[in-house]
Amino acid sequence: MKKNSTLLLVALMGILTLISCENDNKDSKLSAQKFEPVAVTKTNATKIYMHYMAWFESKESSGNNTWGYHWTMANKNPDNVDANGKREIAAHYYPTIGPYHSGDKDVLENHLLTMKYAGVDGILIDWYGTYDLNDYRMIKDNTDELVAMLDKVGLEYAIVYEDRFLTNIVDAGLAPNVVSAAKTDMAFLQSNYFNDSNYIKVNDKPLLLNFGPITMETPDEWTNVFANVNPKPTFLTLWNESSDAGANASGEYSWVYQNSTNLSNWYTNVFPNLGVAMGSAYPGFRDFYAEGGGGEAIGWTIEHNNGATLDETLALAKTAGVGHLQLITWNDFGEGTMIEPTLEFGYTYVEKVKAFAGVENTTNVFASITKLYNLRIEHKGKGEIQAKLDRIFGYFVSMQPEKAVELLNDFE
Template identity: 40%
Template sequence: MRTLICFCCCALLLFGCNKSLQQNDLLTGRGALTGVSASAVAIPKSTGKKIFIHWMPWFETPASRGAWGYHWKMNTRNPDVIVNGKRQIAAYYYPKTGPYASGDPDIIEYQLLLMKYAGADGVFIDWPGTRQRYDYPDNLANSNALINKLGAVGLQFGIVHEDRNWDPGMATDAHGDFTYMQSNYFNQSNYLKTNNAPVVLNFGPITFHQPAEWDVILNGLNPRPKVIPLYGFTGQVGSNNAGGEFPWIYQDHPTVVNNYYAQAGSFPLSIGVVYPGFNSFYAAGGADGPTWQIPFNGTGTFSTMLDKALSSSVNIIQFATWNDYGEGTIIEPTDEYGYSFLTIMQQKLGVSYGQHELELVTRLYNARKQYAGNGSVQQQLNQVFTYLANLQTGSAENLLNTLGGSNPPPTGTGVLIKNKWLSTYLYEDNGQVKYSAGNSGNQYRWVQETVNGHIRFKNLATSHYLNIEHLYPYAESTDVPNTYYSSYWKLEGYNGNVRLKNEWQNTYLNVENQGGFAQCTAVPDFFESSQWILQN
């Protein structure tokens, strides 16, 4: 398990902990960073700084490893328990995809495309090393699965080495980590290098604190990498072995990061850091780790930290993190924050794409899952991926629409769904199904479809489906795979009207509470709040 380290006993700068990473291209006056893949079109943006995202490889599900991995459950949670439509996971935030396996090829495709459209140039991989212990081998396999997909997306990568995974006196064994990197990573065209030397971040050092130990670890490597330790730790790695320093997330926020930016120009390679806040689940999960917090302030902390990094002299900005749910530093889409961190990146980095393109990536992911096992459709989805990797978003969207996979545009004009009791009409508003006396606009119209023998209602304005997937107090209108019973409805007649019964929960769509939105609960059939008129 990875935790933040707080040197709170020292009168130092309170070096919290975690990771960070790198850049590429020209380091003004300080040498060239290289490592570019020509396999896909690079994302255009206005900033000249290189953007890397810190990624964790350690999530497992019963489908991937036969049981839920530690990082989804810690010591107090059971993801097999579902409450209000969500699995009970060891986190305060819930991934938009639900809990996943890091090595799932569909998840890897989804995550890398989202990173790209948010403005990323590469990924810093929190790398476990080669030791055969705990879940390290699984983490290594997941890391390699991601690395194998990077070239097709057109992203670079760098390793963030965890020397904590070795014990004192095992420098010779840790040398094996670097020979593995040399054989498998350093020779790849999209590996990050500075002056032709591979760049390896080190989250610490945690175990090896003497330059002589690092001399052993790096002995005989050709090309010899440059190790980038945490801010203030060059002395432990040795000036001949180190190539710069990077800051992380500190309890003394934002003082330490500000101090780093004041000195960034003195490092051969400087790497800034951006994070949304810090809200760890360790205490609630019965696990060891820091319990201090950095408030998110909505998206305010993230936005401020990104402004600081952009205005600094650093050459690389590391976003910490993509998916550390245990420490609550996630920027990937979640139910709580949606795409907000990624759209802020797009705006501030000068990316010419927005949330619509991010949603296209999600449509691709949903279609992958919806059509699992359908070889012909998967081949077409491979083409959608190629279009997205090469920024041909129009072609990707057209093909998705043609597939009928992830909510193609509805055909026909649909119906109005009018409540018998209140004489109001259902419409979609930002994922919620609300009602009003008006009925003007496609958001009020619903196209009835039959799939797998079941009835679904698709909103004419958004192509979203009427559903109760998350068991919220309100009915939803969102992108739901056509295999989900939460979007299946039975039409039952009553006194010349229709009742809409959800096939998953056997509850009825109604407006009984008059709360401004439709709900789906157990309601007697004679209640007019659950009776509807379908009007053309």
């Protein structure tokens, strides 16, 4: 009898082991499953791009255990946490996922999935070049991480070049002159970004925006900068600045300034005469510079008006018939132009962008994408759970949100 019981126990253990192995193999196969990104289906043919800041730094990422300037400015300390768990940051508004590091893959996953389901086609990355000075190298490194994640999510990107800081490069002895410094940056873009399959092309050439020009204000300088770039980019300057680049400029893009009258006038008087023109829409403007000790206040405010400002500027773009639209911005918290979900506005702004884009056949998944991020943080370092979260991410990028939400519900 004892012998039979032992044999029965051994057999039972074998069956359980076999079941366990089968489950392990099933989990392994699922976690290894390849998910190709699928584009969102939308009715609005306008190319919708999001201006993006890659300049945020956390204590964990900084290397010296300090928060980055764009969360602190001169007088705020995110280590101060209130009774609701809210950190003290240099902004009037607070990101739903809290302050973050721009190179964090979990953060990028959250941002890009949210944009994808809002109908955003690509990201316009605010970029300070390649030199290791101030936080420029950190922004470059964060941009590299962002570009890698864009490929996984299936979104395009282009660079918004900041020429205003080139004098800092020269003053630091890192380049003999501003044109030389800019040519070094262009060589990097040519070798690393411009030829990417998901780099934005306009008229079969890589799109390049410049926030200005501010430092290089003559056509000859820009001709020299682009001398070795082939093909020469479709180059857009800030509105009313294209004459600084002369024939190098393919057109202009509008920005945010004082009130919507400036935008409306640009659409009426300038937009029709440009070779390539990119419109803009924004939710508001309220800077934190004076309160944060980061310099003088800009001097004007555009109220958010519970979403009415974004509605108005999106409507202006629609009336003007823009082919390319820049949303200003995803996450410039210092100037209060953020479309990123916040505690104050929730998902209002991304919902409005989604409606403008005419996104079809998707349920409301923005809260579920936030839940995915929270689970990433809660279970950091837990390989089995992270593999399941990877699968959820895969379902999201491949436009299978129902399957993603079903797996998320297992965590209830």
